[in-house]
Amino acid sequence: METDIQTHGEIAFAGDDRVLPFDVDGLDVRGRTVQLGPMIDAILGRHSYPEPVARLLAEAIALTVLLGTSLKFEGKLIVQTKGDGPVDLVVADFTTPGNLRAYARFDEQRLAEAQASGATSPAELLGNGILAFTIDQGEYMQRYQGIVEMKGDTLEAMAETYFRQSEQIPTVVRLAVAELIDRDEEGKPRHSWRAGGIVAQFLPQAPERMRHPDLPGGDAPEGHEGAIHNEDDSWTEAKVLVSSVEPGELTDPEVGAERLLYRLFHERGARTYPPVPVFDKCSCSRERLGEVLSGFSDEEITDSVEDGVITVQCEFCSTAYRFDPAEIRR
Incomplete structure (x- = not known):
């Protein structure tokens, strides 16, 4: 059993704005983790979004770079929400190998009313609608798009629902955003944003080990509980470990991605791979x-x-x- 984090390729700490791929052979788990600093601060600061909108967009950005950096081809991943809430559109657009742009559209009056009533969770800001994941491999390839209803209180839960329903891959996601306020050398207030995330997926060689409990069919007789399916022990362990991550561990630069992975998986042994840098770069011209x-x-x-x-x-x-x-x- 491996008891420390091993790096394939050049040994280096990931640092800010770099996605760190990893796998845990002992649990048949693969994943990625990231801490975003200057990149996300530039994107959010450019538009001066209200605080709830900035947090929502930052989570979408963290989710998008975690998934986009896994693409093995030249192309684009677009993560988009469209709903009837105060924030009716969120778009994060990732172009390989590491360029990211993002935008959120909101109704100022409805957002002010939501803030006044404290209705600022992701579900309340987005309302009813869809979460779409679009993969574009260029003009000579057909686009792939997976769409799910936005069900769940958090963007994490919505993303997990997508992977369960559309990709049939057991997935756990943790996202976090931090708003930092300190003072510069002259003592003036200074504001910045950070975000972070981790995604882990259960990918055993035996497909039957990936099975989820069946989704409700909607037409079963009242009181019928359906077939009982016991979740794989390795995946249960991995979910518990990743779910234990605190928001501060995902955003605090003193923790870092490698230290977080060691804390989670040191008993099983985690391997990390060369980090993938991500940039605030728009494709407009x-x-x-x-x-x-x-x-x-x-x-x-x-x-x-x-x-x-x-x-x-x-x-x-x-x-x-x-x-x-x-x-x-x-």
Whole structure:
């Protein structure tokens, strides 16, 4: 039995903004963990989101980089929520090998009412709707999209439901966000965001060991409990260990990913692999937006002109692009 964390490849601590893959052979578990610092602070600070929206988007970002860095091809993972709550849209867009952009849309009045009443859990902010995971491998490959209803009080629970229903992979997810306030060298208040997460999946070689208890069929007679399925002991142990993670362990840079994994799995032995860096980098460009505008009619171009130019602002990175109407008409 291995009693320490072993690193494959170059030995180094992951640090901020790097996803650390790991596996635990003794439990047939694979997973990833991450602590996000400057990257997520830049994304959230760019839009000055209200605190509940910032926390929700930060969780979505942490979840997306944990899953996106597992892609083995050039492509894109998009995690998106669409609901009828005060925050009606959350999008986190990951492009391999490590570029991330994200955006949240919300109704200011409804959000203020929710904050006043204390209704700021993820379920209350998002309302009823869907959680979608889209994998795009490029223009020559068909997109794959998995969609589930947003059921559960947390984004963690919603993601676990997706993997259970759509992927049939036993999965446990933990996400956390921290808002830090300290003082700079001159004593002035300084604000920053951190986030972190861990995802673990049960992937034994024998497929029958992965079985979940059957989902309710909805048409069983009243009082019928359905077939009893005992969960695999290894997965039960892994779930208990990962579920014991405290939010501070996921965001505190003094803990770090390697120390967290040692605390969880030192009795079983965990292997870590080279960390994958992730970056705050948008995929928008002047050329791409110009192609979109070139499809506008003369009337649409005229309606878009303000102060002699057409200005297009990216919702993700807030970069403003200015175009001469004559350039678009040509």
